[in-house]
Each structure stands twice: as structure tokens, then as C-alpha cells.
Amino acid sequence: MTVGLLSTVAAVFYGGTVSILALTATFARRRTLRHEARSTLAVLVPGRTVESQNVDNATVGPSS
Numbered sequence: 001m002t003v004g005l006l007s008t009v010a011a012v013f014y015g016g017t018v019s020i021l022a023l024t025a026t027f028a029r030r031r032t033l034r035h036e037a038r039s040t041l042a043v044l045v046p047g048r049t050v051e052s053q054n055v056d057n058a059t060v061g062p063s064s
Helices: 003-027 031-044
Strands: none
Touching: 003 031
């Protein structure tokens, strides 16, 4: 196998993995699954930070 073919296969596999994780982080019904997918994305995608868990909670503003 050539290096170009291996690079293409690796890029497709990486892209597919990141896409599945992004969809899971967005549309999963369970909060824990969304959080785990976001944590995994933070490891795989450079420069991506993990958002706080308050994003998934019903309260958006400060508690009163």
C-alpha cells in the first residue's frame, strides 16, 4: 500500500469518528452521553475546549 492510500484511509476514518461524535454531542438524549462525546471531541480536535455542564442545564443565567 502506498503512503497516500494509508493517509486517505486514516483521514476518512478520523473524519467519520469526529462526525459521529459531533452528532452524538449535539443530539443525544442523555446528558451524560452528550458530555462524554464533548469530552472525547476535546481530545480529538485541537483547540476545542470542553464547555461547562451548565450548557445542558435548564438555567442559563445566574441563579437567583
